[in-house]
Amino acid sequence: MVTVDAQPFPYTFDPSRVALLCIDFQRDFVEAGGFGESLGNDVSRLRTTIGPTRAVLDAARERGWAIIHTREGHRPDLSDLFLAKRDRGNPTLRIGEEGPMGRLLVRGSAGHEIVPELAPEPGEVVLDKPGKGAFYATDLETILRARGITHLVVTGVTTEVCVQSTVREANDRGFESLVLSDCTGSYFPEFHESALAMFAAQGGIVGWVGTSADLLAALDDTSIDGEKAS
Ligand code: TIU
Numbered sequence: 001m002v003t004v005d006a007q008p009f010p011y012t013f014d015p016s017r018v019a020l021l022c023i024d025f026q027r028d029f030v031e032a033g034g035f036g037e038s039l040g041n042d043v044s045r046l047r048t049t050i051g052p053t054r055a056v057l058d059a060a061r062e063r064g065w066a067i068i069h070t071r072e073g074h075r076p077d078l079s080d081l082f083l084a085k086r087d088r089g090n091p092t093l094r095i096g097e098e099g100p101m102g103r104l105l106v107r108g109s110a111g112h113e114i115v116p117e118l119a120p121e122p123g124e125v126v127l128d129k130p131g132k133g134a135f136y137a138t139d140l141e142t143i144l145r146a147r148g149i150t151h152l153v154v155t156g157v158t159t160e161v162c163v164q165s166t167v168r169e170a171n172d173r174g175f176e177s178l179v180l181s182d183c184t185g186s187y188f189p190e191f192h193e194s195a196l197a198m199f200a201a202q203g204g205i206v207g208w209v210g211t212s213a214d215l216l217a218a219l220d221d222t223s224i225d226g227e228k229a230s
Helices: 043-063 140-146 159-172 189-204 212-220
Strands: 002-004 011-013 018-023 066-072 125-129 151-157 176-185 208-210
Touching: 002 212, 011 176, 018 043, 018 159, 043 066, 043 151, 043 176, 043 212, 066 140, 066 159, 125 140, 151 159, 159 176, 159 189, 176 189, 176 212, 189 208
Parallel strands: 018 066, 018 151, 066 125, 151 176, 176 208
Antiparallel strands: 002 011
């Protein structure tokens, strides 16, 4: 078992039952000219998440964890896009319209791809989702249960939107989530802090919050096959 320092108390998991979730690290959210910028956001705020997430991804790959990358986006015919989602943000550039990285938040566009630093490798799951929560209208729960996964280490953007929705959905399905504070990010620092505080409040009402450094330290203290290092 691995135990990580976390809030509101240490997070313990069986390394054979954990998955790393990398939520929506797409060019559309993290790079200039994408969907995030079309909403009026300063996308540079999210880039601090990439380095620490890469370190966690490398550790997870080394240990053979299940790794799941999600992407938010829609079918090219937009048949899975609710008007309630389309009619948000900047009315001159909406989901499905042509931007500098192709059609915003549409599957197959350059902006829909995961940033090169965190690009999926063969054998890793890439899950396309039309909504904010990764369980909504996807087979994520089936994929996790088929592998016996009980615990989720969560990275991704943005903290108070797709990460928050996903972690709440996971909690309702009985999964135990550790959200890494430096591997998640928001266009709004105050929302990032608030969302993290909400996860861990009330005795971990939604999950745990920790840092990549504390996770990696705990992993270093444990051999690759999950035994405590002597
Ligand atoms: N706008 C914003 O903060 N986020 C999203 O629209 N999607 C995700 O968080 N992935």
